[in-house]
Each structure stands twice: as C-alpha cells, then as structure tokens.
Amino acid sequence: MKATRRKKRLDRSIKVRCEGLYALSSWSEMAYLLAPRLLLILGLLLIPFFVDLYWQRVLCSAGIYALLALSFDFLAGYVGLVCLGGALFIGTGGYFAGLLNHYSHLPLFVTIPIATVAGAAFSTLVLIPCLRLRGIYFAIISFMLPLFAVYIIIALNVFGGTEGISALDTFPSIHLELYLILAAVLLALFAIRRLVNEDMGIILRGVKDNDQAVRASGISITAYKIRAVFIAALVGCFGGAYLSHLYGWLGISLFAMDFSILPIAATVMGGMGSLVGPVLGAFILTPMSEALRGFGQLRVVLYCFILIAFMVYKPEGIMNYLERKYHQFEKWEEV
C-alpha cells in the first residue's frame, strides 16, 4: 500500500533559503508566523487589566528590567561586549532626568527624552576608553563605573548626596506609567530585532565573531562598538529616566547592583541572543521575586535555585527552547 500523506514541518514549507525570509501562500502559514508575535504584544498590553494596582506597579519595574535585559542581550549576543553597565545606564538616565526636573522644572515628558539621549551620550563617553578591552575585562570595568559614580556623589556631596532629591514630578496616572514602559519595551524589542538584521547589525555580529577580519575588511571596529553601546545605553537610560519619575525621587540607589545583575539572570533564563527571551525572563523574574517576598531572606536562596536549575537543565533558555519546539510543528500533507 502506498502512503498518500506524509508529515511535513510547518516552518520548512515557508522558509526560503535563509533565516528571516519567508514565502507565504496561505492564511494559515501567515498565522503560524504572526501568532507568537501577536501573543507577545497582546499579552503584554492586556495583562494590566487582570491585575490590581500593586501588581501593576510590579509590572512597571519589570518593564525597566526588561529594557536592561534587552540592552544586555544586544551587546553580549550581537556585539560580543559583556556589559554589566545596567546600573550605569539607570543611574545616568535617572540623574539626568531628575536633576533637569528639580533644577529647571521641566515637565517629565521633556526631561525623559532629553535624559535618554544625554544620558546615553554620557554613558557612552565614559565607556569609550574601555572599548578596547574584551570579555571579562570590559565586564569588570562596566560593573565598577556605577560604584565609582556613587562614591563621587557621596564624597563631593553633589546632586543631593546620600539623601538624594525627592518630590520630583510623577506620572498623572498608573495607566500612563504602565503603557509608557510597555510600549517602550515593545518598541525597543522590535527596533533592535530589526537592527541586528540590517547591514549595521551584520557588521556588529561580524565584530563579535571575528573582529580581526572586520578590521581587514576596512571597517573601524571602534566606531561600530561606540554606536552599539550608544544604542544599548539609549534603551537603558530611558529606563532610568522613567524610574526617577516613577518614584518621584532620585538617589544613589539608582546605581544599585541589581540593575546590572538581574538583567543577566533574565537573559540566562529567557535565552541568550534571542532578544525576546530576556524580555520574557524579566517579566517572569521580577514578579517572581515579588511573590517570594514572603519568604524574607530565604527569597534570595530560592531565586538562586531557580537560576541554577535553568543553567543546568535548560541552558538554552526558555525562548530558544520554545522557538525550536514551535518550528517542529508538523502538518499532514498530500503526497
């Protein structure tokens, strides 16, 4: 008896030659591609309707961590710079926005964009001397710069010193707060995903894989690394500027280590190099850390257990795993 039907992987029928190119011939194939993207967008936008004010606040800070995780994953996964500068980005963004608001009394919808760009420019400037360093050395320096900033602020007693500055403008409503950060996360996510497949992204990935060959190809790797750090800093500094207006306060805890560490955890959990994964990781880890608050100090232990479990049993991360499984969906087709 001859078989008339066989199984065929869904993704095989629509992929054309290489990654990122598809030939769609039916609604179902289009739905296959669109479904996960729509799920993410709608999921992020609809969750706030199902939770109370407290958890809505948690989502806001999860959004900030998602931005940081995104910028970490972009630099580490696509440029080869392991940047632990999350705290640096949050701090500079936060201080720029807060100080502008405090001294010049500019409204927050002016201070946030200015702080995003100026903070990113400043962070990039301080990181430029370290761009020659690679791997762990760049990581260490980018990790130390926020500590450095804290001690300067304390020692010189500038910008409010250890006390910080309070009574900054806050957002008029929780909905604005929430949707501003969620929109920023989605925008940053799709923009960076787009970027890494453009010519500039290709060159950056070249720098990660073999920087010598990029130099022999007539391209200045420093110039491209500076651009990449600026882009990552833009994303991070927006988070910082937003944070200082979220709490209506700025202080040295904007340079806290959490902002450098948690994004890495989110990236490990979500899946390195997938960009979506780290965002997902941040939206899982931040609420989880809140939910575990009841355990007091034990919370950190539980948290670590979860991370270790991920590293040992699913080192590829949630997103890379799901993507692989999703691509393995099969359908019956006539022979």
Next chain:
Amino acid sequence: MAESPILQVTQLSKTFGGVQAVMNVSFELARGQILGIIGPNGSGKTTLVNLISGFVKPDKGSVLFKGRNITGLQPHKIANLGLTRTFQVMRPYHSLSAFKNLIVPLNSPRVKRSAAGRLGDMDAVAIDILEEVGFERDARVPYKAAGSLPLGYLKRLELGRCMALQPELIICDEVFSGLSMSEITSLIPLIERLRMEGITLMMIEHRLRELFRLTDRVVVLTFGQKIAEGTPDEVMSNQMVKEAYLGTETKV
C-alpha cells in the same frame, strides 16, 4: 619598467620580548606580480603579514603602499587604501550565512565610494562575488551558515571577503594549508584569475610545489631574516635555502 612598485618594504623589524621575529627585511613587489614568501616554521612569515597589514606595529623600518607610507597605520585604514589580507586560521562570521559574510567589506568606505557600492543591492553583489570564487550559484551553499561550511569553502569565502573590498593587493596567509590536493588544484585557477584582473598577490605558503607554479618571485625567510630572493629556480638552487630547510651536512 618605469612603474614604481606597488609595495615597498624597507628594513622592517619587530621584536617580541627577546625574540627577534622579523629583522631588517626589505623587498619590493611590482604591480600585477605574484610574490611568494616561504620559510620554515617560526621564521616570521605571519609576523611580516601582520606588520604590513597594520595588525602589529613595527619597531623599525617602513612600508610604502602605492608610494604612500602606511607604516603604523590602523588595519582598517590600510584596507581602505586597497591592501587586504586573509588569515591563516579560518574564522568566518560563523553565525551569519556565507553571503552575509561579504556584507561587512561591502559596507567599508572604500566600496561605498566606488560605483558598485552606490548601486545598492548588496546581497546580489555578495552572491555574485561568491560565485566568482567558486560557490555554486542557486545552490543552497551561499545561504548556509558560514560556521557549517567545510574548509575548502571557507578558504574561498575568505578570498571572497578580500575581493569584495575591490583590493589592489591581497596578502594570502597560507590559503593552501589544510586542503587536499584536489582542492588546491581547484583553487589555483582562481588565483590565476585574480592576477589576470590586475590584482597583485603576496602568498605565504608551505606548499612549495603549488606555490612555485604560481609565483614570479620568491622571498625566503629564516629566523626573521631574508636569506634569498629570486625566481623559484634561483631560490631552490640556493645553498642557504637548502640548509634552512634541510639543515647542514656534517661528517659523522
């Protein structure tokens, strides 16, 4: 022969710690020629390539490319002048597909300035170049991840990366090493075609027989010093070269 040489290396020297890697090496390379650089392991061939292409700064001496002093210039600036190189250890941009590997040089200022660079569709240009270096057109190979290609293709990809830059001089650091005889035989016409297109070549090689079929002149290095220069026949009959490769004769 009034034309000035495309590459002029004078008294080039470099020490690493106490090791004299390259010592007072001088030679000239005329436009359109193929120059071979040979020498036993550790004789400073790759250091010489690094010195000329700007990856290592020389302690002493100068490199003139098209009459312009390029000593100590950064590698990407030298590449933009039209001097590029291959690497001995093949490390393609493994996460990118083969043709996307060429998008990097195609975005260099040198190519952007040229007529081809302004035309647009880089992907098509990249595919054309890959076909030129021996990738089958319309087969899936150019679209495969570069990390999954066999060594023979990687060598071609490396040459393609150089050609995308529209260079005037390519320094090939052991393109034949690690290849089977048949793979080498299929690479030789490609190198001959590069020369036909007016590209000057400098080839570092261990495979002397294949090299001598291609080169006009050969420079021999031992312990960082130039011990001989001339046509392949002249060099092979040189007593010092024989000693460098085989050692000296002694009575026991």
